[in-house]
Amino acid sequence: MFQYKKGNIEGVKSDMQNFRESFLADSPLNKSIDDNWNSFKDTLTQSMKKHIPQKKITSRWNLPWFNQETKRLCQKKKRAWNQGKHNRNSHAWQRYLKLSKLVKDALEKAHREYFDNILNTSLTDNPKKFYSYVKQKRSGQSNIPALKHNDVIISDSEAKANSLNAQYTSVFTREPEGRLPTLEGPPSPLMQDIHFTNPGIEKLLQNLNPSKASGPDLLPTRILKMIAAEIAPILTVIFQQSYNTGTVPTDWKDANVTAVFKKGDKTNPANYRPVSLTCILCKTMEHIIFSQIMNHLDSNSILVNFQHGFRSNHSCETQLLNTVEELSRRLDQRQTTDLLILDFSKAFDTVPHRRLLHKIQHYGITGRTNKWIESWLCHRQQRVVLDGSSSSNSPVISGVPQGTVLGPLMFLLYVNDIADRVSPLTRIKLFADDCLLYRSINNASDQIQLQQDLDTLVQWSHTWLMKFNATKCHLLKITRKKNYLDTRYTIDNNTLLRVDHHPYLGVELTSDLTWKHHINNITGKANKILNLLRRHLYNCNQEVKKKAFTTFVRPHLEYSSSVWDPYYKQDITALEKVQRRGARFVTGIYSYNHSVTSMLQDLEWPPLDHRRRNKRLTTFYKAVNTSIPVDIPDYVHPSTRQNTRTHSRAFIEVRANYEQYKNSFLLRTIRDWNALPPDLVLTPSADAFTSRLQTRLP
DSSP states (O other): OBOGGGSOHHHHHHHHHHHHHHHHHTOGGGSOHHHHHHHHHHHHHHHHHHHSOBOOOOGGGOOTTOOHHHHHHHHHHHHHHHHHHHHOOHHHHHHHHHHHHHHHHHHHHHHHHIIIIIITTHHHHOHHHHHHHHHHHHHOOOSOOOEEETTEEEOSHHHHHHHHHHHHHHTOOOOOOSOOOOOOSOOOOOOOOOOOOHHHHHHHHHTOOTTSOOOTTOOOHHHHHHTHHHHHHHHHHHHHHHHHHTOOOGGGGEEEEEEEEOSSOTTOGGGEEEEEEOOHHHHHHHHHHHHHHHHHHHHTTOSOTTBOTTOTTOOHHHHHHHHHHHHHHHHHTTOOEEEEEEEBSSTTTOOOHHHHHHHHHHTTOOHHHHHHHHHHHSSEEEEEEETTEEOOOEEEOSSOOTTSSHHHHHHHHHTTTTTTTSOTTSEEEEETTEEEEEEEOSSHHHHHHHHHHHHHHHHHHHHTTOOBOGGGOEEEEEOSOSSOOOOOOEETTEEOEEESEEEETTEEEETTOOOHHHHHHHHHHHHHHHHHHHHHSTTSOHHHHHHHIIIIIHHHHHTTHHHHOOOSHHHHHHHHHHHHHHHHHHHTOOOTTSOHHHHHHHHTOOOHHHHHHHHHHHHHHHHHTTSSOOOOOTTOOBOOOOOTTSOTTOBOOOOOSSHHHHTSHHHHHHHHHHTSOHHHHTOSSHHHHHHHHHHHOO
16 A cells, blocks of 8 residues: 655656656657557556555554554554463463453544544545445445355355356357347438547546546556646557557456445345446546547437436436326326336346447447447456455456446447337336336227337347346336226236336335335435434534434435425425434434424524425426426426516416326426526526525525
8 A cells, every 4th residue: 555645756756757758759659559558557656666655454453443552552462362372371361361451442442532533523634534434334344245156155255256257257248240230220420530638638637536446557546646747648649549549458458346236135146236447547538538429429419318327417316307297197197107117137248249339330439439449348358356355357248347437328329229119109218227118008009019119129139139137127007097907018928027116216106106105215214324323423523423414314315306205294294203313313412301493493404395395496497497308398388477476487387186296396396486586586507596595495
């Protein structure tokens, strides 16, 4: 581990300045990309070893409050143990027992001081330390437990890493040779070549997050950020050469894979998502290419509107708002909607490379950009790193690496044509690999058509070598009717399970579009986290507790709240109870003789329903000003009447038959929007609108 505070950073800068002059004067374009990259990497590595001292970190004493005094006592205790064991010296045993008590007392004292002197001040001095501590307490043991493979328990770190790597490589797609499928529609306009500039690269380096881990090349992000001005001209040459020749340095094709638990059985390797840790400078170049590709896609309107994943100004909330608005309006009109919730099996890992390159070429990403992406995608190597051990290297023959910059964009382009043959009255929604397919069911022919559209998607998945996981695909029938047409939908002869509620993008959808089930879920999660904070942060000052609550508890109560903002008193009360318990935790006052309302006022915490109302209004402001892709439907008309009760940007209120639609985001927020002061709705920016909204409507 490098000790940056004791290092001579100016010495590193001087070395890289000298290398830059010799590198640029030595005709680098006459050398291979690997020679240039290795020359740069080796020079920087040697300079760091020369000017920055290192120390070895052992896992024995990795507690954040373990200081030099406790470390010294532990070493004395160990020596006493060895003397007593080997010499059978009673005096040594007495000394060992005495030191054991001293170590215990010292650890307790160090723990208290960590809270009092470090954790309490870390919010301003080093907030990362505070968040890391609470996150560690939330997740518990961060290491992956023993895994099970073929009914055999695997506990050794290296064996676990190899088991996970074997699981990841087993799902790769073996793409057949031969002719590639034909894409519908005319090809998109061609994308222009990319030119890399010294100022642009230097700016990206200066914006690097120094806490990010280094990649397989072991070049620390902190150092790259510090010497950005010195190395930017070198990297400009290397990036441009790599792009022009369509050749990616070999180091950039290696990835250290971290296994991230998803859900389910923790002993099953299939329940861990592979996240690739790649070279920082490769991702820097990916940022530039990503930006240019997105400009091309946006200027030519290539990405479909119903895809909201990994796109600027798009989010889970924008997707949910559009979807729930349409579903709730159909429900209000007494229609039945069959909603199919579809799940791809290992979507990111199974994308075939030849087909992907064929598709992006159809979208105008040709020439040098296409060739560079091909080099970046193909002939990659990965290994799983776990608890200091690693698996053997394995070739990556399919998929887009998760954890890279370009990977998500490549996936969006691969699934971009999935709905080309879906019938007009059947709707599809995508958020990356999360897919919804739904249609209003008025008669048996609608059900038949929805099954045909589902078959179309399944045929698309066969053609493009993707696969739906039928066991994780479900039918949610949204209706108010007691007697309705019932049917079964199938994927490859597997019947989809019908459910009364199911999560989608973090929100629990139900058959009647009410939110009690979702609110029970989020209040349960929030209370669990609040209880954890109460156990571990009871000695902290009020500011630390307040920050902990607003960071780790409140987001669970407000995630996508514009979609599900409750209107029943019992649901509103259930949410407020969590905040009231949070106020007692922050203030440390649990006596019933003290008013929680006064505590909330002292903390300057408005009721959660006020915060949700303000959030809905801000979201509506952005939708009206088209800064986010939330649709204002055609049946919502601006008001032409001008009177003292409304303003010039008011809308005619839409009538509803039932509570669900009457209190939906759109209709409910229009009522609140129309009641705003005229000067407030004319605020020039969303940030200014939010700020003024909190002042005018606390």
